[in-house]
Each structure stands twice: as structure tokens, then as C-alpha cells.
Amino acid sequence: MDTVKKQVFSLDSYRMECGETIPITVGFETYGELNEKKNNAVLVCHFFSATSHAAGKYSHDDADPGWWDALIGPGKAIDTDRYFVLCTDNLCNIQAKNPNVVTTGPRTVNPQTGERYGTSFPAFTYRDMAGIQRELIRSLGIEKLLAVAGPSAGGMQALNWAVHYPDMMDACVVVISGAQTPVLTSLAYLQAAIDAIILDPKWKDGTYDEGEEPEAGLHLALQLMNLAAYQYGWYESSFPRDAKRDVISPSYQKNPEFAEAFKEAVSKRMQPYDASHYVYTARAVMMHDIARGFDSLEEALGRIQARVLMIPCVSDLLFPPQYSKQAVDIINRKGGRASYYEIDSPNGHMAGVVDAHLFAEPLASFLRGKDI
Amino acid sequence: MDTVKKQVFSLDSYRMECGETIPITVGFETYGELNEKKNNAVLVCHFFSATSHAAGKYSHDDADPGWWDALIGPGKAIDTDRYFVLCTDNLCNIQAKNPNVVTTGPRTVNPQTGERYGTSFPAFTYRDMAGIQRELIRSLGIEKLLAVAGPSAGGMQALNWAVHYPDMMDACVVVISGAQTPVLTSLAYLQAAIDAIILDPKWKDGTYDEGEEPEAGLHLALQLMNLAAYQYGWYESSFPRDAKRDVISPSYQKNPEFAEAFKEAVSKRMQPYDASHYVYTARAVMMHDIARGFDSLEEALGRIQARVLMIPCVSDLLFPPQYSKQAVDIINRKGGRASYYEIDSPNGHMAGVVDAHLFAEPLASFLRGKDI
Known part of the structure; x- marks a missing residue:
């Protein structure tokens, strides 16, 4: 071609x-x-x-x-x-x-x-x-x-x-x-994604400037969408649990390695995405x-x-x-x-x-x- | 008894x-x-x-x-x-x-x-x-x-x-x-719930005062957990779509009625919950x-x-x-x-x-x- x-x-x-x-x-x-x-x-x-x-x-x-x-x-x-x-x-x-x-x-x-x-x-x-x-x-x-x-x-x-x-x-x-x-799909992965972006203090009702974007909210929205798109087994093999590395740290903030690996994979895909366009597209899908x-x-x-x-x-x-x-x-x-x-x-x-x-x-x- | x-x-x-x-x-x-x-x-x-x-x-x-x-x-x-x-x-x-x-x-x-x-x-x-x-x-x-x-x-x-x-x-x-x-459960409903609470500007690394709590983040976390706990059919009957009422409003902020009904149901259950305890419990479940x-x-x-x-x-x-x-x-x-x-x-x-x-x-x- x-x-x-x-x-x-x-x-x-x-x-x-x-x-x-x-x-x-x-x-x-x-x-x-x-x-x-x-x-x-x-x-x-x-x-x-x-x-x-x-x-x-x-x-x-x-x-x-x-x-x-x-x-x-x-x-x-x-x-x-x-x-x-x-x-x-x-x-x-x-x-x-x-x-x-x-x-x-x-x-x-x-x-x-x-x-x-x-x-x-x-x-x-x-x-x-x-x-x-x-x-x-x-x-x-x-x-x-x-x-x-x-x-x-x-x-x-x-x-x-x-x-x-x-x-x-x-x-x-x-x-x-x-x-x-x-309804489940609409609420769990679309309305929740919209809510996640809006929750980010950088959202500012969509008036954010370039470089001051609601990245954390968009990242969470992408995580939710990504997670619903595949299946249990896909996650087990892509981001395997590792009982040896995931010791319990006293800090609540310590994400286990498999969660960090997943977040990193989502981060790598984020560059072309815009939060406000994400909100509108999520709304269109849930209103279908x-x-x-x-x-x-x-x-x-x-x-x-x-x-x-x-x-x-x-x-x-x-x-x-x-x-x-x-x-x-x-x-x-x-x-x-x-x-x-x-x-x-x-x-x-x-x-x-x-x-x-x-x-x-x-x-x-x-x-x-x-x-x- | x-x-x-x-x-x-x-x-x-x-x-x-x-x-x-x-x-x-x-x-x-x-x-x-x-x-x-x-x-x-x-x-x-x-x-x-x-x-x-x-x-x-x-x-x-x-x-x-x-x-x-x-x-x-x-x-x-x-x-x-x-x-x-x-x-x-x-x-x-x-x-x-x-x-x-x-x-x-x-x-x-x-x-x-x-x-x-x-x-x-x-x-x-x-x-x-x-x-x-x-x-x-x-x-x-x-x-x-x-x-x-x-x-x-x-x-x-x-x-x-x-x-x-x-x-x-x-x-x-x-x-x-x-x-x-x-892994899917850990990431989609537990890590995402933790991230949602932390994203709320009222979270303040868990130092919030009573009455100044990260309610929006906790609400989103509860939504995610609630949504995974039941099944497709349960949501269709509990929060039915209604094509007649859900006309398209120009505003991105307009949630459809079934989403509002669901959010209200979650709100009604929120009173006894604490965001920091939720974060710790979600962490414990995902680290299981x-x-x-x-x-x-x-x-x-x-x-x-x-x-x-x-x-x-x-x-x-x-x-x-x-x-x-x-x-x-x-x-x-x-x-x-x-x-x-x-x-x-x-x-x-x-x-x-x-x-x-x-x-x-x-x-x-x-x-x-x-x-x-």
C-alpha cells in the first residue's frame, strides 16, 4: 500500500x-x-x-x-x-x-x-x-x-x-x-474518568494553560479506561505481582511495583492526550x-x-x-x-x-x- | 437472638x-x-x-x-x-x-x-x-x-x-x-481509589480537619468500589438509562440522570466513612x-x-x-x-x-x- x-x-x-x-x-x-x-x-x-x-x-x-x-x-x-x-x-x-x-x-x-x-x-x-x-x-x-x-x-x-x-x-x-x-461501563469508566479530571485542582473548569495541565486527573482517567479495556489475565502477565519485591513499607504512599509499572506504562502514552478533549469524548461515549x-x-x-x-x-x-x-x-x-x-x-x-x-x-x- | x-x-x-x-x-x-x-x-x-x-x-x-x-x-x-x-x-x-x-x-x-x-x-x-x-x-x-x-x-x-x-x-x-x-482488581478499584482521594486538594496528605474533608475524592473512591461490587444487570435495573430524559445539553458538566441517581445513592452511604481509613484499607486489600x-x-x-x-x-x-x-x-x-x-x-x-x-x-x- x-x-x-x-x-x-x-x-x-x-x-x-x-x-x-x-x-x-x-x-x-x-x-x-x-x-x-x-x-x-x-x-x-x-x-x-x-x-x-x-x-x-x-x-x-x-x-x-x-x-x-x-x-x-x-x-x-x-x-x-x-x-x-x-x-x-x-x-x-x-x-x-x-x-x-x-x-x-x-x-x-x-x-x-x-x-x-x-x-x-x-x-x-x-x-x-x-x-x-x-x-x-x-x-x-x-x-x-x-x-x-x-x-x-x-x-x-x-x-x-x-x-x-x-x-x-x-x-x-x-x-x-x-x-x-x-450503565456499569458508563459510570465506572466514563463518568469516573470525567470526575477524576474535574477533581484535579489544575482542571480549572478547562481553562488550564499549556504546561499547567491537569495531568494527575488525566492520568487517573487513562488508568480507568485502560483497565477496563483488557482482561484479568492480560494484567497478570503485563504487570505481574511480585511477593518478593512488594514488602510492606510503613508508608501508605508506597505503591507496589506492579502498580508503579502500570502507571509508568500509562504515562508513556499520555503525551498526545488532552484532558478537556478526554472529558468530552468520555461524555459522548457514556451518552451513547x-x-x-x-x-x-x-x-x-x-x-x-x-x-x-x-x-x-x-x-x-x-x-x-x-x-x-x-x-x-x-x-x-x-x-x-x-x-x-x-x-x-x-x-x-x-x-x-x-x-x-x-x-x-x-x-x-x-x-x-x-x-x- | x-x-x-x-x-x-x-x-x-x-x-x-x-x-x-x-x-x-x-x-x-x-x-x-x-x-x-x-x-x-x-x-x-x-x-x-x-x-x-x-x-x-x-x-x-x-x-x-x-x-x-x-x-x-x-x-x-x-x-x-x-x-x-x-x-x-x-x-x-x-x-x-x-x-x-x-x-x-x-x-x-x-x-x-x-x-x-x-x-x-x-x-x-x-x-x-x-x-x-x-x-x-x-x-x-x-x-x-x-x-x-x-x-x-x-x-x-x-x-x-x-x-x-x-x-x-x-x-x-x-x-x-x-x-x-x-492485578486488575488492585489497579482499577483500589489503586485508582487511593489516587482519587489523594487527587482531592482537600486531602492534604491526610491532615484535613473535620468538616474540611476530601469528600469529592472519597466519593469517587466509593463509586469505583461500588461499581465493581455488583454486575451489569444490577446497574441497569438500579439506575436505568432513560433516553427520554437524557437529552443532550450543550454543557459538558451535565451528568445524565442515571449518573446523578447513582452519585446520590453513594452520597447517602458516605456519612460514616473516613478518607484516610479508606486509603489504608484499599492499600491493605491490594497488598493481599x-x-x-x-x-x-x-x-x-x-x-x-x-x-x-x-x-x-x-x-x-x-x-x-x-x-x-x-x-x-x-x-x-x-x-x-x-x-x-x-x-x-x-x-x-x-x-x-x-x-x-x-x-x-x-x-x-x-x-x-x-x-x-
């Missing part, structure tokens, strides 16, 4: 679900070629901590390719010899300091005031993301997508597409995600409820015309499989066509990203029109 | 695992009568947020009895017509402000300085608790216990008894607990590793002489059943006698307390000498 270039899409004004209207700029990447009929496009949507860099490399020297590179490329499940694949950066992308991310959020300068939005930035939702992506798709002359697909928050966007723009897509692929963020605006979950899911494939992971602590099963049942009961493919991995939620080989084949078949 | 009275046990000095020596006072309760041979005593140990009030009522007007009242009483599994049952308050009991709790911890006045210990209080462990309970038992003239039993942190104490005082007990009952606190001081987990568990019964719950997110299974296998491989009885409840970890009826019969049989 050739190297990948970031592209930029702007809207002078976009009316968000919360009622506010703002100008929007987001980055996007494409892989493969749009055919003449413009009917071979697949939209891939990114998860919480990811970016629009879903596949390929920016330069041949890059250590790693994009996050779903195992699925996207020539001859792969999302075959770039056949499909034209797009992925956008989300609003309030948490990697706000990553030079390859183009996003609009609290760190953006509000053109009306000349100052950063900070927490005056309006709350965004994954329904907003679907709407913004729709504008991008139409600006490229595409009337209908072959598919919208994504893991976790990416799956939330795919479902918002399927419910709100039912006639604009043939297929919807929802990996390690669901119709509503479970496809029933919002409808009389019931049944009514919302009943609008879907696309074939749907839901792929949960058996060890997922954030979106346990029962929620995917429930959504599949509702869609089929309402006359839709939904399939369920459970993957068995010890990697918990992250299996939807790191174990993509486990569902590459059923995904490829599904995209070619076969129900799973 | 008659009403219950709190009793008090003191040691002028106790040398803790961390090496510090301090005077200790803890409360305890007893149910049933010690027989003449003093060989019918069962020690019950309390879990994280509980107290020595394991059974009965202080007054006939009390709304609720003690936390394992379903198991402890005349004719019940831990039959007070046969057994003399004891339960102590732990060091650093988190209900430090509960008038029925007698504990020694950071809020205690250090007799050497005339001021509260604060965070100069030495870190305690569940091995310390077993040692202090042993002194209490011996002060009552009891040479050997029929059994030591407890859920969660109570099970940690029971295992410390079995490993460190192997000839002082016949049976060990470990409910929703294990030989080592899992029965292998500490031995060459291996096998060596530690190989010391056990008591018959062991481990009772995990299938939906437990803090101590998933695989950890109990592993400990039982090791004990049996080392020539011990360990049984495994898994309970099936949707209540997660708390099933070990709220669903005691699910294991009352096997527990009763086990205490009468029958392997399960």
Missing part, C-alpha cells in the same frame, strides 16, 4: 444534537480508489483513543501502521482493491496534541471570541459524528455507502448511521460495541443511546435497513456479549437482517482491535453480501 | 508486618456461648466496607441486622446453638465515624505525640489482622478455632490465619476472595498476597492444615472464580484438603454477602466436618 496522507474536511457551520451551531474541521484518511459509479465506499469509524489513521503508514519508516491495518488493505477483509475506505478524526479527538490529528474541540480557537472554546465547547455525540461524516461523504459525490464499520465508539457511529441515515448504506458492522453504553429521540430502543433499531453484523468478544468487560445479542434479536424481530459473530479472545474489549484476525473472514464474507 | 453488644480488645503494643509497633484497640462482637472446653469458636472476618457487626441487632428496633445474619444465628449455617462466633472491627475500619465501630487508624490519637496519626499511621495488612485476632482469641483462653470464615477481605484474613497459624484452626472458609488480589514472605504461592498454600472451602460467585468482577479454582488446585496438589463451591448469582461480588442463602447448606455441612 502507498503511504497515507491526512486530508482535511471543513464545514462553515454544523448544527449539533445539543442545538448549538459551530464551524467544524476534521481530518480524514482514505485507502483505495473511489470507482466511477462512486458506489464502492466503506466508512470506518475510530474508537475512543484512536484517530483517523485506520490503516497504512505515513512514511515507510513508521514503526506501526494504522489501528485496523490487519483488516484494511489490498486483499484484506476490507479490500482496498475493491473498496474505497474512509476514516475521519472525531470531534474532540483525545489525541489533540498528535500532529497527525485534525479535530475541533475545547482546544480549538472560537472564531467568535478569538480564544479557545475551553468548556464553552458544546457537548458532542456520536450522532453528530455520523452527521458530519455524511456531509463529507456527500461532498465527495457519494450517495450511498457500501458499509459503515467500526470498533467500540466506532461501532456507535456505525449504528447512528444505520438508524439516522437508513437509506444511505447497505451494511453496518458493529464490533465490541452496542446500541447503548451499559441509540434510543434517544425515539419512543423506544425497538423503534430506533427498527428503522435500520442495512444488513447488520455485530461482533462482540466473550471476555469484553466494557460491552459484554449479551448487549450485542439483545440488539441483534431486536433488529431481527423488527424485520431487519442482523447477524451475530462472537469472538473468543482473552484480550477483552481490545480484542476488537488487536485480534482483528479472529473476525477478518466473516467480515470479508459479510461485506461481499453474505449473511453470517 | 438476644441483642448484641460491642466489646473492646486492646493490646499495649503490637508489631505490625511493616515493622512498626503501636498500641491497638479494636471492637468485637460475639454470638452464642463459648463452651467449657473452649473448642467451639468460629471467627468471622469482615469485608472492606463492613464492621464487626456480622449478626443480630443492637436493639430490637434496628432496621437491619448484621451483614451475615442470614448465616449466623440459632439453627443457621454458623449455628449459634453450637458455635461461639466472634467478629472484630479491622484496623483502619472505613466506617471510622460509625459510633458502633472501634478501630485504630489514622484518625486515632498517637499517644506519643498527642495528635492524630494521620498518614504517619503505619500501613496495615490482613496478616496483621490475623495476628491481632489471634491475640484476642488467646486472651479468651481459646487454643484452637473450629473455623475462620469471611467474604472478600474477610476471606483474606481467613487465608492468612490458615497459612500463618496452621495448627490453630480446623477449617477455613473463603468466600468471594482468593490467595492474591487480582498470601505468597509474601514465602518462596512461592505453592509454598504458602502448602502450609495450610485446615480443611478449606472456597466459594466464588460466577459473576464476580473483583475475584472471578478462576482464582479460587487455582488456589483450591494448589492446596490439593500440596496434600491439603480444599473444596470448591461456585454460586450462581447475578449480583456479582456482593453475592457473597447478599445471597448467603445460596451457600448456607454447603457451609453448614462443611463446618460439621463434611468435605463439599
Whole structure:
């Protein structure tokens, strides 16, 4: 595959679900070629901590390719010899300091005031993301997508597409995600992460300056998210307890070595993240409820015309499989066509990203029109 | 059963695992009568947020009895017509402000300085608790216990008894607990809770005054612990999402109704809790590793002489059943006698307390000498 270039899409004004209207700029990447009929496009949507860099490399020297590179490329499940694949950066992308991310959020300068939005930035939702992506798709002359697909928050966007723009897509692929963020997940890892950042005295209602950022709060928020994303066994092997080294010190402040090792691993990943973007993204994930605006979950899911494939992971602590099963049942009961493919991995939620080989084949078949 | 009275046990000095020596006072309760041979005593140990009030009522007007009242009483599994049952308050009991709790911890006045210990209080462990309970038992003239039993942190104490005082007990009952606190549990709900409290600017290294306490940090810590203690379904029914009411407000600060309802429920329980005691107890639970001081987990568990019964719950997110299974296998491989009885409840970890009826019969049989 050739190297990948970031592209930029702007809207002078976009009316968000919360009622506010703002100008929007987001980055996007494409892989493969749009055919003449413009009917071979697949939209891939990114998860919480990811970016629009879903596949390929920016330069041949890059250590790693994009996050779903195992699925996207020539001859792969999302075959770039056949499909034209797009992925956008989300609003309030948490990697706000990553030079390859183009996003609009609290760190953006509000053109009306000349100052950063900070927490005056309006709350965004994954329904907003679907709407913004729709504008991008139409600006490229595409009337209908072959598919919208994504893991976790990416799956939330795919479902918002399927419910709100039912006639604009043939297929919807929802990996390690669901119709509503479970209450436990919302409270334990998202509301708690927001609370942790706000608790940091450096938060200052989001008005912090560069270099004076609420790092401790953000670090705790990242810890919480990271911990839910994998599974028990992954932690035992990544940060093993060591009874020999973890003698009891009189000081309450002495963290055991395995906790220090984990904190260090989180610290190493922190550099591109921004606390205010994290708060907004956590809020968007916890507010994900496809029933919002409808009389019931049944009514919302009943609008879907696309074939749907839901792929949960058996060890997922954030979106346990029962929620995917429930959504599949509702869609089929309402006359839709939904399939369920459970993957068995010890990697918990992250299996939807790191174990993509486990569902590459059923995904490829599904995209070619076969129900799973 | 008659009403219950709190009793008090003191040691002028106790040398803790961390090496510090301090005077200790803890409360305890007893149910049933010690027989003449003093060989019918069962020690019950309390879990994280509980107290020595394991059974009965202080007054006939009390709304609720003690936390394992379903198991402890005349004719019940831990039959007070046969057994003399004891339960102590732990060091650093988190209900430090509960008038029925007698504990020694950071809020205690250090007799050497005339001021509260604060965070100069030495870190305690569940091995310390077993040692202090042993002194209490011996002060009552009891040479050997029929059994030591407890859920969660109570099970940690029971295992410390079995490993460190192997000839002082016949049976060990470990409910929703294990030989080592899992790394995921330690990091997500214990280290994160400690970090949350320390992040609160009112923490002041534990030197806060009454009325100036780090309530926000403690609240977040309680949320985290509460969230791990139950299961997905419990939260869906206790704090249901409501797409109709949770419209999207422009403000990032607007928590959805289900999050507010949950926070309010946590607030209602906060009154007796102290932040510094919470930090110390969280540290003790995360440092629970029965292998500490031995060459291996096998060596530690190989010391056990008591018959062991481990009772995990299938939906437990803090101590998933695989950890109990592993400990039982090791004990049996080392020539011990360990049984495994898994309970099936949707209540997660708390099933070990709220669903005691699910294991009352096997527990009763086990205490009468029958392997399960």
C-alpha cells in the first residue's frame, strides 16, 4: 500500500444534537480508489483513543501502521482493491496534541471570541459524528455507502448511521460495541474518568494553560479506561505481582511495583492526550443511546435497513456479549437482517482491535453480501 | 437472638508486618456461648466496607441486622446453638465515624505525640489482622478455632490465619476472595481509589480537619468500589438509562440522570466513612498476597492444615472464580484438603454477602466436618 496522507474536511457551520451551531474541521484518511459509479465506499469509524489513521503508514519508516491495518488493505477483509475506505478524526479527538490529528474541540480557537472554546465547547455525540461524516461523504459525490464499520465508539457511529441515515448504506458492522453504553461501563469508566479530571485542582473548569495541565486527573482517567479495556489475565502477565519485591513499607504512599509499572506504562502514552478533549469524548461515549429521540430502543433499531453484523468478544468487560445479542434479536424481530459473530479472545474489549484476525473472514464474507 | 453488644480488645503494643509497633484497640462482637472446653469458636472476618457487626441487632428496633445474619444465628449455617462466633472491627475500619465501630487508624490519637496519626499511621495488612485476632482469641483462653470464615477481605484474613497459624484452626472458609488480589482488581478499584482521594486538594496528605474533608475524592473512591461490587444487570435495573430524559445539553458538566441517581445513592452511604481509613484499607486489600514472605504461592498454600472451602460467585468482577479454582488446585496438589463451591448469582461480588442463602447448606455441612 502507498503511504497515507491526512486530508482535511471543513464545514462553515454544523448544527449539533445539543442545538448549538459551530464551524467544524476534521481530518480524514482514505485507502483505495473511489470507482466511477462512486458506489464502492466503506466508512470506518475510530474508537475512543484512536484517530483517523485506520490503516497504512505515513512514511515507510513508521514503526506501526494504522489501528485496523490487519483488516484494511489490498486483499484484506476490507479490500482496498475493491473498496474505497474512509476514516475521519472525531470531534474532540483525545489525541489533540498528535500532529497527525485534525479535530475541533475545547482546544480549538472560537472564531467568535478569538480564544479557545475551553468548556464553552458544546457537548458532542456520536450522532453528530455520523452527521458530519455524511456531509463529507456527500461532498465527495457519494450517495450511498457500501458499509459503515467500526470498533467500540466506532461501532456507535456505525449504528447512528444505520438508524439516522437508513437509506444511505447497505451494511453496518458493529464490533465490541452496542446500541447503548451499559450503565456499569458508563459510570465506572466514563463518568469516573470525567470526575477524576474535574477533581484535579489544575482542571480549572478547562481553562488550564499549556504546561499547567491537569495531568494527575488525566492520568487517573487513562488508568480507568485502560483497565477496563483488557482482561484479568492480560494484567497478570503485563504487570505481574511480585511477593518478593512488594514488602510492606510503613508508608501508605508506597505503591507496589506492579502498580508503579502500570502507571509508568500509562504515562508513556499520555503525551498526545488532552484532558478537556478526554472529558468530552468520555461524555459522548457514556451518552451513547441509540434510543434517544425515539419512543423506544425497538423503534430506533427498527428503522435500520442495512444488513447488520455485530461482533462482540466473550471476555469484553466494557460491552459484554449479551448487549450485542439483545440488539441483534431486536433488529431481527423488527424485520431487519442482523447477524451475530462472537469472538473468543482473552484480550477483552481490545480484542476488537488487536485480534482483528479472529473476525477478518466473516467480515470479508459479510461485506461481499453474505449473511453470517 | 438476644441483642448484641460491642466489646473492646486492646493490646499495649503490637508489631505490625511493616515493622512498626503501636498500641491497638479494636471492637468485637460475639454470638452464642463459648463452651467449657473452649473448642467451639468460629471467627468471622469482615469485608472492606463492613464492621464487626456480622449478626443480630443492637436493639430490637434496628432496621437491619448484621451483614451475615442470614448465616449466623440459632439453627443457621454458623449455628449459634453450637458455635461461639466472634467478629472484630479491622484496623483502619472505613466506617471510622460509625459510633458502633472501634478501630485504630489514622484518625486515632498517637499517644506519643498527642495528635492524630494521620498518614504517619503505619500501613496495615490482613496478616496483621490475623495476628491481632489471634491475640484476642488467646486472651479468651481459646487454643484452637473450629473455623475462620469471611467474604472478600474477610476471606483474606481467613487465608492468612490458615497459612500463618496452621495448627490453630480446623477449617477455613473463603468466600468471594482468593490467595492474591487480582492485578486488575488492585489497579482499577483500589489503586485508582487511593489516587482519587489523594487527587482531592482537600486531602492534604491526610491532615484535613473535620468538616474540611476530601469528600469529592472519597466519593469517587466509593463509586469505583461500588461499581465493581455488583454486575451489569444490577446497574441497569438500579439506575436505568432513560433516553427520554437524557437529552443532550450543550454543557459538558451535565451528568445524565442515571449518573446523578447513582452519585446520590453513594452520597447517602458516605456519612460514616473516613478518607484516610479508606486509603489504608484499599492499600491493605491490594497488598493481599498470601505468597509474601514465602518462596512461592505453592509454598504458602502448602502450609495450610485446615480443611478449606472456597466459594466464588460466577459473576464476580473483583475475584472471578478462576482464582479460587487455582488456589483450591494448589492446596490439593500440596496434600491439603480444599473444596470448591461456585454460586450462581447475578449480583456479582456482593453475592457473597447478599445471597448467603445460596451457600448456607454447603457451609453448614462443611463446618460439621463434611468435605463439599
